[in-house]
Amino acid sequence: MEDDDDDDDDDEPVDVLPKLREECMSGCKKEIDNYKACEERIAEKGHGDCESWYFDQLACVDKCVVPKLFEYTK
Amino acid sequence: MLGSRQKSHTSHPSPPPSSLLPHPNPTPPHPTHPQALHRVALGSASAASLAFLSTTLLSKSSDDHIPSLGYTWTHTGFLDAFDAKAVRRGYQVYKEVCATCHSLEKIHFRELQGVTHSSKELIEMASEIDVVDGPNDEGEMFERPGKLSDPLPKPYANEEAGRAANGGALPPDLSLMAKARHGGVDYIFALLTGYCEAPAGKVMLPGLYYNPYFAGGAIAMPPPLQDGQVTYPDGTEATTSQMARDVSVFLNWAAEPEHDERKLQGFKYLTVLGLTLAVTGYYKRFRWSTLKTRKISYVN
Numbered sequence: 001m002e003d004d005d006d007d008d009d010d011d012e013p014v015d016v017l018p019k020l021r022e023e024c025m026s027g028c029k030k031e032i033d034n035y036k037a038c039e040e041r042i043a044e045k046g047h048g049d050c051e052s053w054y055f056d057q058l059a060c061v062d063k064c065v066v067p068k069l070f071e072y073t074k
Numbered sequence: 075m076l077g078s079r080q081k082s083h084t085s086h087p088s089p090p091p092s093s094l095l096p097h098p099n100p101t102p103p104h105p106t107h108p109q110a111l112h113r114v115a116l117g118s119a120s121a122a123s124l125a126f127l128s129t130t131l132l133s134k135s136s137d138d139h140i141p142s143l144g145y146t147w148t149h150t151g152f153l154d155a156f157d158a159k160a161v162r163r164g165y166q167v168y169k170e171v172c173a174t175c176h177s178l179e180k181i182h183f184r185e186l187q188g189v190t191h192s193s194k195e196l197i198e199m200a201s202e203i204d205v206v207d208g209p210n211d212e213g214e215m216f217e218r219p220g221k222l223s224d225p226l227p228k229p230y231a232n233e234e235a236g237r238a239a240n241g242g243a244l245p246p247d248l249s250l251m252a253k254a255r256h257g258g259v260d261y262i263f264a265l266l267t268g269y270c271e272a273p274a275g276k277v278m279l280p281g282l283y284y285n286p287y288f289a290g291g292a293i294a295m296p297p298p299l300q301d302g303q304v305t306y307p308d309g310t311e312a313t314t315s316q317m318a319r320d321v322s323v324f325l326n327w328a329a330e331p332e333h334d335e336r337k338l339q340g341f342k343y344l345t346v347l348g349l350t351l352a353v354t355g356y357y358k359r360f361r362w363s364t365l366k367t368r369k370i371s372y373v374n
Contacts, residue, residue, distance in 0.1 A: 013301050015301050015313035049277075051273045055140045058270075067146065074310050
């Protein structure tokens with residue numbers, strides 16, 4: 001791959017999606033806290049999984065990201 | 075955590091307040107009278123069971139995947155057509171990334187005419203592939219360069235070859251995928267961009283990747299898109315989201331090539347039939363008005 005610093009616009013394009021998701025996480029504190037609580041619960045218990053709480057978290061982030069994402073694509 | 079496959083060590087927030095966790099013994103002072111002790115035991119049992127029902131502990135999701143939400147596509151409106159540039163870019167993404175494993179059997183080169191490429195370009199593209207044809211007059215199968223009438227080339231000769239090359243999981247044909255899944259285009263886009271770390275406690279079999287939009291969460295396809303994977307000739311930045319958007323639109327076109335024509339004809343027919351309804355309705359009511367306003371009077 002090119003490593004030239006001289007190339008003006010040969011940089012790898014950077015997707016905006018991970019950054020958008022990070023930003024949207026700030027509006028989902030309740031879901032994140034619930035998920036972390038679940039993580040600690042199952043760590044104590046030794047069994048079980050936290051998929052439902054993970055889904056709550058993802059759904060909350062999605063609700064924030066989805067209406068905005070296509071503004072950053074053609 | 076989302077979007078990256080490396081463990082990101084973010085500092086954990088302070089542990090949840092102890093009121094969230096079921097507490098075996100409540101804090102009221104210990105009575106010594108046996109009857110009161112009995113009441114305290116009952117009280118603590120009900121407090122523990124009530125804490126279990128606290129809404130902060132329950133999760134809202136109860137399915138094996140999350141639904142894909144509606145993205146702001148430009149072709150979903152009643153009178154909206156596909157973005158032709160996106161379909162063309164999407165074909166490029168399909169050909170360079172997806173066609174390695176996924177067939178698109180129902181689409182022939184001739185169907186791309188006027189949609190993604192011109193006839194001249196397509197004749198050239200088709201002639202670059204070799205197609206098995208025959209039997210000839212000697213009864214033998216032979217290879218010839220492709221023509222417009224040929225379907226897009228398949229990556230594997232048959233299902234068994236597809237499974238053998240992909241650990242038993244056949245990459246499905248994508249011709250109708252946009253119609254074959256709940257969520258359609260939204261689902262395809264969400265799936266392609268939705269890969270993330272598996273949640274705590276989920277057991278993932280080796281060779282499978284976690285994707286919350288996929289039923290069951292464990293998909294055999296590795297994340298197919300990376301930034302800069304493809305170079306668009308029109309200069310568009312080939313980010314993961316861009317490529318996913320373009321290929322989703324392309325696959326939607328592939329599943330519904332009649333889409334633009336359907337909406338146009340639909341609008342024309344509904345307008346004309348609507349006007350006809352109005353005129354005919356008025357004429358019927360007009361003609362029937364004599365009968366509908368009849369009066370019967372009894373004269374005695």
